[in-house]
Amino acid sequence: MPKLPLSRFTVLDLTRVRSGPAAVRQLGDWGANVIKIEEPGDMPDDKPGGSAQFADYQNTHRNKRSITINLKHPKGKALFMEMVKQADVVIENYRPNVKFKLGIDYESLRKVNPRIILASVSGFGQDGPYKDRPGLDQIAQGIGGIMSVTGEPGRGPMRAGIPVADLTSGLFCAIGTLVALLEREESGEGQWVQSSLLQAQVWMMDFQIMRWLMNKEIPGQSGNDHPTSSPTGVYTTSDGYINIAAMGTEMYVRLANVLGLPELIDDPRFKTLQLRAKNRPELNAAINARTKQENTEFWIDLLNKEGVPCGPIKNVQQTMEDPQVVHLGMAKKLQHPKLGEISVVGQPVIMSRSKREVFVAAPDRGEHNKEVFAEFGISAARIEELAREGAI
Template sequence: MTASLQGIRVLDLTRVLAGPYCSMILGDLGADVIKVEAPGGSDDTRKWGPPFQEGVSAYYICANRNKKSLTVDLKSEKGQDIIKKLVAESDVVIHNFKSGTMERFGLDYDSLNKLNPRIIFCSITGFGETGPYKHLPGYDFIIQAMSGLMSITGNEESGPQKVGVAITDILTGLYACIGIQGALLERTQSGIGQKIDLSLYDSAVSSLINIGSNYLMSGKVPDRLGNHHANIVPYQTFSTKDGEMVIAVGNDRQFQSLCHVIGMPELASNDRFRTNPNRVENREELVAVLQKAFRMYSTDHWKEECHSAGIPFGPIQTIDELGKDPQLQARNMFTPFKHPKAGSINMIGSPLKLSRTPVNVKYHPPEPGEHTDEILQGIGYTEKEVHELRKNKTI
């Protein structure tokens, strides 16, 4: 079976989440991904937990399938030589070391470009490789705080809140995939590679989308609206008789339908609520009326009513409920797999559904150095040379 990125080799010198998430997606698409760590394993997520299964971290599992593992001491000259030999036969290098680290190793873009002018070099850092913050360490939580994301998440009572996952890492990993694939596509025309300079800070700020645009247009600093929408009403959570749900009314026609569903069609013709700008202006009054109506019946009742009327609706589900969701089951969003150490594991599947070149989970998240011998012998090292490298703790 042909894969979308079959024949593309990626050297993944990253750890934790943004970089590994990017390289996992590339691996899912068929790229040959080599995960490079220090001897013994240096990806911090291998030790993040609990939970662990037979000593294998759930956090590490989430972002490292479809890769082979090579351990190399990048501080040693012989270790750097290994990377350079691999670069000569590779298409992409991804790293997330602090600015200046790859230069100290002699593995920066300018040095590697001389070995392979076709190489695409993706740098992922907290703040980028230019500007006054370039040397600062960047962690998702710090970036969420600095980028404005926390200032608009939560409500006035809760104070600033972070998103429940490391969202700036995920966003940056996705941008890295986009940039790398764009550079690969451009290389088919120019024949040469290029450098990609990505930062978590830039990626987080880009995600402000309409909230950022609202400020740039109005000059008004946005309030924390909790589960309300800044520009659309009603577009929020509501309590029901037995739980909570989300109603997302995107236009006036849907609002008219909602008014009929709750048995109050007159609301749709009320001048205070007739159009979305009216509803935003009179948010509190309208939400109070709707909330009173929704508490009269169960979540399942409103689910059936809203779906029948074409009103965007969703129950607020807990993580354990997702595994029972027939839509996710139909979309194969939970993937069972055998791991040589952890045994039977479950992974969240890929959302990428390609008709001719589907995603395929070929490799379990590897143990440190699991494929070192195979990779080195594949680029010309003899069995004796590999033994000497291991004896000298280069690998």
Template sequence: MLSQPLNSYKVLDLSRVRAGPTAVRQLSDWGAQVIKIEMPKNNSDDDDKIDTSDYQNIQRNKRSIAINLKHNDGIRILKQLVSTTDVLIESFRPDVKHRLGIDYETLREINPRLIYASISGFGQTGPYQNRPGYDQIVQGMGGLMSVTGLPGQGPVRAGIPIADLSTGLLLANGILIALLERHSSGQGQYIETSLLAAQIFMLDLQAARYLVDNEIPSQAGNHHPTTIPTGTFRTLDGHINIAAAQQSEFKRLCKALNLENLSLDPDYHTAEKRSINREKLNTQLETVFSTKSTEYWINELNKESIACGPINRIDETFADPQVKHLHLTSHIEHPKRGDMELLGQPITMSRSQWLIQRRAPQYGEQTREILNELGYETNEIEDLLTRNVVYTSC
């Protein structure tokens, strides 16, 4: 029987937007018991987002309790939850959590085993610590928009919220490391990361080009900035991606295109020379690619073991037979949408399984249920609701 390896861990989610919930999703899909701590509603827009596809995607596998953390009794409830919690994830500004009295130093006194994880735009300290930070702002500040897009095009954002997503994934990684460390030390610890730090980490080879070689990377469009030929070429009916930068790959590519003379051309004898003469080489390759369909070239190049593929729309991606074979999605029932398909985890394990077991909760949907688990009687729960200490949609 396949297991859910994190099902013994309890997580409190006080995060907002996307980065924090991304981290939580990495835990909840593998079984962690997550309680989403909702704040008092600011406006009716909060109701409109609950049934959106994105909300269902990012907030699944959680229960929800709505607490007024500006009320002393609300803080008391949160601290009761913290006493038996393994992980708390939050994205408040640094000053807010201290003002509310829910900072790490305070909560560790209640639960020394607590792993407290903070996400912010720019870090918990430093000159930008209290600035609001969002994905696109950080894509720009973190250098990504300067290397994305066609040469001379001007700054271009990535088509997905890459700063948010990478921050969440890295924070989840840090939480799992802390849980492993706790097995030996018996102690929790404080973890923090930021959108800016994560985005700069994701620069990877582009950062190395600057830090090691003192080279400032620029936009290279759909062609790889250093390994040639790797990029996108027009075909008779669309485009194709290829990657044939190694010398043996380049020779096989030239053979498949009936361009053996290119592999003998001194301008293309080495990877360095192909990089220097990249524009001339790419033009010669595209002249041939444009004479046949994408499907034709994919078949021909695969015969020569040349990495290649089409440029799919999202619908074409999910219709691809290999994507279907990988079983990357899961179905769940929604009261308004009916059967709903959501993207799952890209990891397969021999004895463990990710699962999407709960749709995203309504605002405060499990408030009564969770308070009852804490030992509150029905009359006490109704009193808390009447005094606006907690809220529920049910």
């Protein structure tokens, strides 16, 4: 396998569940030497992120090796600190106070390695009034505002269909880690990188938050319709549904002509962007009456020929079988020692030279103990002693 961009960096992975592993996955996919550190013993299958047989676990923890260390054992912690001396990054998503109780907070780590970068993902931040609260994706979605703008008007708050706060906080943590690694090339020092589910969720609210910050406007739910632009939403066809996004007057005129409804162009109810948004129900009714006369494929072909943004609405099977998704390589095959050939979700970034052709299956707990500890200069006799004493 060719050398990958991050192969010179060693990452000690203390993360679990999703937000932290989402950060580590970005680094591991691009070649970082990721060492997943887990507690000794078996993890029951009913725990989050449990059995390596689970599809989610395989996707989340690919491209890393696993060792066991008991950080609550004095010799286990000492062993971890020896590894910190040789590592570049430690990533964790404990509750903020846990790392201090374990004695592996940033100040403790930098005493043994001033170049170390500690990257932390939490629910609500490392300090502040909510720092000790347990943080979960749906809780962050609720506080961060997305549930107030998701779903149909009058139906009550609705969560997003994916763990958007978990995943984006992990992405921001990975970005922060890469920035810290770049900065270290000039300063020679590491630093503490922090992100949280709540910060990520607020950031992801983007223009909806700006409607409040600039205009003191509180957005509401608009279902499948765009909050401010019309016609942009989901429309009925003879065999299903279609997304159409005709933003701006020029695109609206194109859409009206493609639909064979030129009368909509000069209709006084729809003459401007503001009027089309105000009279959205009437406009959507007129468009739906026409789109349901033909099937989805008919409209997609016709609208795309005229440059009107549109697309089908697919389930996950149809998405992964879509020819463009296949072309982009969004499913990556790998060999699992027990499951055989499986597929995981590929990277959404393409580089002209740096390509990872082979993905490695998620490891079993402690699978690489001997191999990794030897690389860090730990003798076989000491490994056996640490295992007997419950330190690994």
